[in-house]
Amino acid sequence: MKIAIIGAGASGLVAAIKCKEKFPEYEVFLFDRMDAVARKVKATGNGKCNIGNLDSSFERYLHSSFVSRILKDYDQETTLLSLGIPTKTMYGSGLYPVSESASNVVTLLEERARLLGVNIILNTRLSEYCLGDGKINLFFDKYQAKFDKVIFSVGGKSNPNLGSDGSLFEVFRRHSYLVADLTPGLCPIRVKEDVKALFGQRFHTMASLFIDGQFVHEEYGEVMFKKDGLSGIVIMNLSSMIAHKKTNDAKIYLAALNQKNEIVTAKNLFEISKKNHNPLLAYVGEELAAYICKTADISADHELSYEECQKLANIAAAIPFTYLDRYDFSFSQVTIGGIAIENLSADLSSKVEDGVYFIGEVIDVDGPCGGYNLRWAIGSALHLVNHF
Ligand SMILES: Cc1cc2nc3c(=O)[nH]c(=O)nc-3n(C[C@H](O)[C@H](O)[C@H](O)COP(=O)(O)OP(=O)(O)OC[C@H]3O[C@@H](n4cnc5c(N)ncnc54)[C@H](O)[C@@H]3O)c2cc1C
Numbered sequence: 531m532k533i534a535i536i537g538a539g540a541s542g543l544v545a546a547i548k549c550k551e552k553f554p555e556y557e558v559f560l561f562d563r564m565d566a567v568a569r570k571v572k573a574t575g576n577g578k579c580n581i582g583n584l585d586s587s588f589e590r591y592l593h594s595s596f597v598s599r600i601l602k603d604y605d606q607e608t609t610l611l612s613l614g615i616p617t618k619t620m621y622g623s624g625l626y627p628v629s630e631s632a633s634n635v636v637t638l639l640e641e642r643a644r645l646l647g648v649n650i651i652l653n654t655r656l657s658e659y660c661l662g663d664g665k666i667n668l669f670f671d672k673y674q675a676k677f678d679k680v681i682f683s684v685g686g687k688s689n690p691n692l693g694s695d696g697s698l699f700e701v702f703r704r705h706s707y708l709v710a711d712l713t714p715g716l717c718p719i720r721v722k723e724d725v726k727a728l729f730g731q732r733f734h735t736m737a738s739l740f741i742d743g744q745f746v747h748e749e750y751g752e753v754m755f756k757k758d759g760l761s762g763i764v765i766m767n768l769s770s771m772i773a774h775k776k777t778n779d780a781k782i783y784l785a786a787l788n789q790k791n792e793i794v795t796a797k798n799l800f801e802i803s804k805k806n807h808n809p810l811l812a813y814v815g816e817e818l819a820a821y822i823c824k825t826a827d828i829s830a831d832h833e834l835s836y837e838e839c840q841k842l843a844n845i846a847a848a849i850p851f852t853y854l855d856r857y858d859f860s861f862s863q864v865t866i867g868g869i870a871i872e873n874l875s876a877d878l879s880s881k882v883e884d885g886v887y888f889i890g891e892v893i894d895v896d897g898p899c900g901g902y903n904l905r906w907a908i909g910s911a912l913h914l915v916n917h918f
Pocket residue numbers: 536537538539540541542561562563564567568569570571573574575576579580581582654655656657683684685686688689692693694695696697698862863864889890891892900901902903904905907
């Protein structure tokens with residue numbers, strides 16, 4: 531049996547390893563268009579590789595019931611240990627390698643694959659394929675070859691400089707696959723307000739998302755200001771929620787918080803205003819304090835009245851930002867959309883073509899920041915091989 535795996539990212543590497551472990555007699559070929567495997571994994575978790583998440587619910591994924599069927603048997607810690615990657619939890623239920631090194635994770639996976647006899651073929655891009663005589667003919671930029679089965683682990687369109695440029699989606703469409711609309715997920719957003727003066731500022735906040743005037747979600751975390759918008763993990767999560775709702779009518783409110791991580795009140799501000807003309811400086815940076823004063827139309831150059839403090843507190847509790855659009859794929863951590871789940875059987879084989887399989891981000895599944903997307907990439911690869 532000759533298997534081709536297209537894409538040596540997290541999902542492709544794990545599929546290759548698990549396939550060789552289960553069927554040592556199979557010939558497994560792992561192709562990638564880049565000059566190294568798993569370029570994206572090296573960039574994950576700010577170089578620390580947030581490789582999974584122990585959240586026991588699957589609700590935070592798009593198509594959560596489909597995902598739960600695929601991931602329910604994926605014991606992350608045991609599987610990763612079996613791949614030579616002992617893990618620990620950090621930041622709540624986030625799973626990280628004990629080494630806290632994404633680069634080590636890639637080295638360990640690549641070495642394991644090579645030791646098992648996986649043929650890793652780099653700098654080789656697949657551009658087309660066709661089925662005939664019970665085989666799958668793959669057309670690469672340099673040559674063509676026949677295989678018994680092909681596993682597509684080519685990722686989405688996010689961060690194309692790390693490998694996944696989405697060029698095969700057109701090919702999949704021609705092969706009659708339904709490809710759900712592709713759009714950047716987990717990315718910074720642009721806002722209508724002029725935030726240039728806040729560029730580079732960071733602060734911990736409670737961010738609330740309203741879509742079409744309705745409250746949708748709130749999340750605590752650090753927000754960073756860009757020249758024309760907002761970034762940070764919280765914002766990236768909200769950007770995916772806005773994309774899933776397929777709307778542009780969204781507002782994000784950021785709250786200034788006091789020492790108890792509660793919303794700053796008029797009473798808080800009034801107490802401090804007796805000692806300092808701009809009481810907001812006790813809670814947020816100078817630039818953000820000035821922005822809140824400007825939005826409230828109050829100049830903090832005198833001892834503020836309680837009414838003025840109330841007005842400032844009202845804005846500080848919910849500093850409004852109006853969603854304009856998302857940054858593009860080069861800034862996004864995950865692709866929303868991809869091969870529609872309706873095209874796939876329970877074992878992740880194609881319902882459209884025999885001998886064709888899909889795993890990882892190429893499928894129309896995405897999760898929030900925090901290890902959910904690597905969990906999907908690795909867990910879907912494991913599920914596929916378990917059902918091979
Ligand atoms: C900056 C950044 C940080 C992230 N941090 C995290 C994190 O901490 N935790 C987390 O869970 N997720 C994180 N993610 C998301 C996560 O990395 C991805 O969801 C996951 O790696 C997807 O794995 P994959 O194997 O499905 O696809 P990919 O990793 O995208 O791999 C696809 C591979 O296919 C190859 N390929 C594509 N087309 C072809 C072709 N035609 N021919 C040959 N080869 C091809 C590409 O070169 C690539 O190597 C992050 C993403 C980014 C961009």
